[in-house]
Amino acid sequence: MALVQPLASGNVMTNGSATNCSAVPGKAAGAALGCDTAAAQQLSSDTQQAADHKSGAAAAGEAEEAPVEEEVDITINNVVCSFSVRCHLDLRYIAMNGDNVEYRRENGMVTMKLRKPYTTASMWSSGKITCTGLTSEPAAKVAARRVARYLQKRLNYQTRFCNFRVVNVLGTCTMPFAIKIADFSQKYPRLACYEPELHPGVTFRIKEFKATLKVFSTGSITVTAPSVAAVQRAIEHIFPLVNEFRKERTAADLAAVAASRARRYGSRDSSESDLDDDDSDID
Amino acid sequence: MAHQLYRNTTIGHCLQESLDELMQYDQLPPALAMKVLLQFDKAISAALANRVKSRLSFKAGKLNTYRFCDNVWTLLLTGVEFKEVQDVAKADRMKIVAMDGRAQV
Numbered sequence: 001m002a003l004v005q006p007l008a009s010g011n012v013m014t015n016g017s018a019t020n021c022s023a024v025p026g027k028a029a030g031a032a033l034g035c036d037t038a039a040a041q042q043l044s045s046d047t048q049q050a051a052d053h054k055s056g057a058a059a060a061g062e063a064e065e066a067p068v069e070e071e072v073d074i075t076i077n078n079v080v081c082s083f084s085v086r087c088h089l090d091l092r093y094i095a096m097n098g099d100n101v102e103y104r105r106e107n108g109m110v111t112m113k114l115r116k117p118y119t120t121a122s123m124w125s126s127g128k129i130t131c132t133g134l135t136s137e138p139a140a141k142v143a144a145r146r147v148a149r150y151l152q153k154r155l156n157y158q159t160r161f162c163n164f165r166v167v168n169v170l171g172t173c174t175m176p177f178a179i180k181i182a183d184f185s186q187k188y189p190r191l192a193c194y195e196p197e198l199h200p201g202v203t204f205r206i207k208e209f210k211a212t213l214k215v216f217s218t219g220s221i222t223v224t225a226p227s228v229a230a231v232q233r234a235i236e237h238i239f240p241l242v243n244e245f246r247k248e249r250t251a252a253d254l255a256a257v258a259a260s261r262a263r264r265y266g267s268r269d270s271s272e273s274d275l276d277d278d279d280s281d282i283d
Numbered sequence: 284m285a286h287q288l289y290r291n292t293t294i295g296h297c298l299q300e301s302l303d304e305l306m307q308y309d310q311l312p313p314a315l316a317m318k319v320l321l322q323f324d325k326a327i328s329a330a331l332a333n334r335v336k337s338r339l340s341f342k343a344g345k346l347n348t349y350r351f352c353d354n355v356w357t358l359l360l361t362g363v364e365f366k367e368v369q370d371v372a373k374a375d376r377m378k379i380v381a382m383d384g385r386a387q388v
C-alpha cells in the first residue's frame with residue numbers, strides 16, 4: 001500500500017466565493033484549509049459547505065483510506081501596500097491642515113490613520129504612500145483610494161492613483177497538532193533555520209512563493225509573503241512537511257489554544273465590513 | 284524660556300490688551316511690553332506647575348481629530364464631561380492644544 005501523504009488542498013474564501021484550488025483526485029486529501037479574513041462573517045458557513053463537499057469528493061475518490069478532514073483557518077493579520085499619487089506633497093501643509101495626522105520631522109513623513117478600514121498611511125513628500133495594518137487585499141485597495149481621495153478633496157492636490165501594489169501580507173494559522181521543531185529543522189537544513197537561543201521558532205523559507213514562515217512548537221505558524229494567495233499556497237506546501245513531525249498536544253497546550261481562539265473570535269464578531277467604498281467619512 | 288502657549292488665554296489676552304493700551308498712551312516702551320510678556324510666560328508656567336493643586340478629570344465621547352506637528356498636539360473632542368468631586372461641567376465640543384512640558388525652546 002502506498003504511504004498516505006496527507007495532501008493539503010486549500011479553499012480560498014474571499015468575498016464569499018469559494019474556489020477549490022488544488023483538487024487532486026486519487027490521493028488522500030488530508031486537510032481542507034479555510035482562508036479566513038476578519039471582514040467576512042458568512043465565510044464560516046461557506047467553509048463548512050466546501051468542507052462537506054470536499055470530504056464527499058475525497059470519500060468517493062478513496063475507497064480504502066479514510067481521509068482525515070482537518071480544517072485549518074488562515075487569518076490574515078497585516079497587509080501592507082504601497083502606491084503613489086504622482087505629485088509632490090507639502091508635508092507641513094498636510095500636517096497643519098489635515099485631520100488625524102502626525103508629522104515627526106525626524107522621520108520625514110506624515111502618518112495619517114483611517115478609522116474604516118483601520119489603517120495607518122505613511123506619506124512622503126515624493127508622493128509615495130504606504131498603508132499598513134489592513135486585513136485583506138480589497139480593503140487595502142479601498143484604504144489606498146480613500147487616502148488619495150482625501151488628499152484630492154480636502155487638501156486640493158492633483159492626485160493620480162498609480163502603482164498600487166501589495167507589498168507584504170502577514171498571515172497566521174494554527175495547526176491542530178504540536179510540532180517537533182528540532183527534528184523538523186534537522187530534516188530541512190538548507191531551508192530551515194532554528195536558533196533556540198535567538199528565537200523560539202523555526203524560520204522556514206520557501207523560495208518559489210517568496211514566503212518566510214515561522215513554525216512554532218505549539219503548532220502556530222506565521223507566514224509573510226507578497227500576496228494572500230502566496231500565503232495560502234505556502235501553508236498548503238508546509239502542511240505535509242510539518243504533519244510528518246506532529247506530536248499530540250498536552251492538556252496545557254489545548255487550553256492555551258482555546259483561550260487564544262476565544263480572544264480572536266470574540267473580537268472578530270464585533271467588527272463590521274469595512275469595504276464600503278464611499279466618501280461618507282470625508283465631510 | 285517657556286513656550287508662549289498661555290498668551291492665548293483669557294488672562295493672557297487681558298494682559299496683552301492692557302499692555303497695548305499703555306503703549307498707546309506712550310506710558311510703556313514696546314521693548315518693556317515684550318519683556319513683560321516673556322516674564323508672564325515664565326510665571327504662568329511656574330504657577331501652573333507648582334501652585335495649582337486641584338485635579339480635574341474629563342472624559343470625552345469621541346476624539347474627532349488629532350494632529351501632531353512641530354511638537355504640538357491639537358485634539359478635537361466632542362461630548363466632554365468634566366468631573367471634580369461632584370459633576371462639574373459638560374462641553375459639546377472641546378479643543379486641546381498641548382505642548383511638551385519638559386522641552387525648553
